[in-house]
Amino acid sequence: xxxxxxxxxxxxxxxxxxxxxxxxxxxxxxxxxxxxxxxxxxxxxxxxxxxxxxxxxxxxxxxxxxxxxxxxxxxxxxxxxxxxxxxxxxxxxxxxxxx
Numbered sequence: 001x002x003x004x005x006x007x008x009x010x011x012x013x014x015x016x017x018x019x020x021x022x023x024x025x026x027x028x029x030x031x032x033x034x035x036x037x038x039x040x041x042x043x044x045x046x047x048x049x050x051x052x053x054x055x056x057x058x059x060x061x062x063x064x065x066x067x068x069x070x071x072x073x074x075x076x077x078x079x080x081x082x083x084x085x086x087x088x089x090x091x092x093x094x095x096x097x098x099x
Contacts, residue, residue, distance in 0.1 A: 064083055
């Protein structure tokens with residue numbers, strides 16, 4: 001996600017939270033001392049990074065890139081697909097062993 005898209009997503013999320021807060025304030029009777037919880041705004045960039053780290057995507061791409069640079073295949077896309085298939089088979093095999 002580029003910087004402009006991140007900024008737009010953050011602005012939209014802030015606007016939504018503000019609209020919800022204002023709507024709830026307008027529904028309060030005078031004299032009520034209710035405290036409203038407003039969810040913290042999550043940074044879309046940090047949310048994306050957390051997802052990538054959770055699923056080891058960054059490590060996967062680092063390994064794929066290193067393999068491509070080292071082997072210099074004629075068809076890098078096919079090479080990457082083949083490598084991912086090997087990883088999937090290995091993961092499935094490891095799951096079978098654990099069960």
